Structures are given as C-alpha cells and as structure tokens.
Amino acid sequence: MRNILSLSVICAFINCTYAQYEVKGIDDVLLKIRINNNINGTKNENYKKIEGNPYMFDNFQAGTVKLKNGNTFAGMLQYDIYAGTLYFKKNDTNYAIDLPNEIEYITINESKLIYSNYIPAKPAKETTASTYFEIVIDAKCQLLAKKNVSIKEGVQGNGIVLSTPTRFNKKNDTYFIKIDNKPAIEIKNNQSLISIFEKYSNTIETFIDKENLSYKRVEDLKKIVNYYNTL
16 A cells, blocks of 8 residues: 655644744655656556657746745656646655645746636536636736646557557636636636626726727737726
8 A cells, every 4th residue: 555644734733833843845845756656647658658748848837835834945857737736846856735725826937827726617506616827927816727638548450441549639728817815817808807807897998999908819818907907
C-alpha cells in the first residue's frame, strides 16, 4: 500500500505553530507522489504510454508558491494541465500539492497562477468546480486563462487504416472573468461577457460597441477588463 502523508493534518499543525516557527522547505506542505505512477485519465491510461505533453511547460521551471498562511517556498515547478495538478521537484522526486485551496498564488517564469472555483459551462445543479488559472490581468476584476488538454484515443491498424497512438491534445485556452472573491465565469460570447459585469453591463456594452471589440480576441478582452477596472 502506498505511503500517503495527510496534508490536512500538516496544514493544521502549521496554522497552530506558524506564530512561533518559520516553516522550512516544502516537506510540510506537499503530498509525496511519483509522476510515473498511474494517473486517472481516460480509461486509466498510463502517462508513459501516451504521446505528447500534458504539461504547461516542457520541463520543470523555477518558481515560487505563496500560501494563504503567509509561507512561501521556491523551487522547480510544473503544472500538469490534464490532471489539474501542480508538481514540485525536490532531490529528483516529484511531489504534488495536496490542498491547492491553501495556495494564494504561484509564479513560474513569467506566468502567475491561482487556484479558483468557477462555474462550469454546463453546471450540475448550479455547483461550482475548481482548477488552476493563469492570470492574464491581475486586478479587482481578473482576466483568467484556463489551460486545456484532452486525450485523443489511438486507432488500431487493420491493414488498411494505419495505427495511430493515443496522445495528449493541447487545445485553445478558455477565458474567464473573476470579480473579487466570486467564482470565475466563462466568457462564451459577447452577451455572456456583458452580463458578467452586472450593474455596469450597459456601460461595458457601450464601450464594446464604440471600440468594435470582440470576446474572441484576447487583446480585446484585456481592453474590456482594463476599462472595467477604471469604473
């Protein structure tokens, strides 16, 4: 049986003792897990049997993790888009963060990520989901990018059709707006974008029409969010 360390117990310990001790290193805030173990995906495929790259970066990159209790640790980080998991490398061992809700933000190279709840495109009983987002604009109203990776099933050759391997398929980012501490909301079209701003909807709609902006263009979304943050 795999030896699993309960991060919830550790976090409780950290919260009780943080006033007296500075947490050293990452052992107290990470759940040990090896990337090469099976990770549940489509049909429980093993990553090493799937071609392509499910990660945000080609390799582990230097970064920092800021926790909500004030602790910060730095090291080599990687984000697994498909699994929705942030990994940390220490002494050639890969660790996964067990309780992402304890994270305030992550910086990796030029990217800044947060873990946030959001309203799914087709919510079940109006529930929310949670994942990591890359911050595109960081202000009271945030523009967030959700990275997307799917698995494309391979095809078994039959003498006529050539075999193709199962592989990871990186898809376009989907964009969300998060205002204050509310769940992030996906931008589906111009009308859904306008409705996100509630009492400022008319003002935003006028601005979009005047500037000939579209939800399909990231630069336009930046202009819209930046404008809202001036209101």
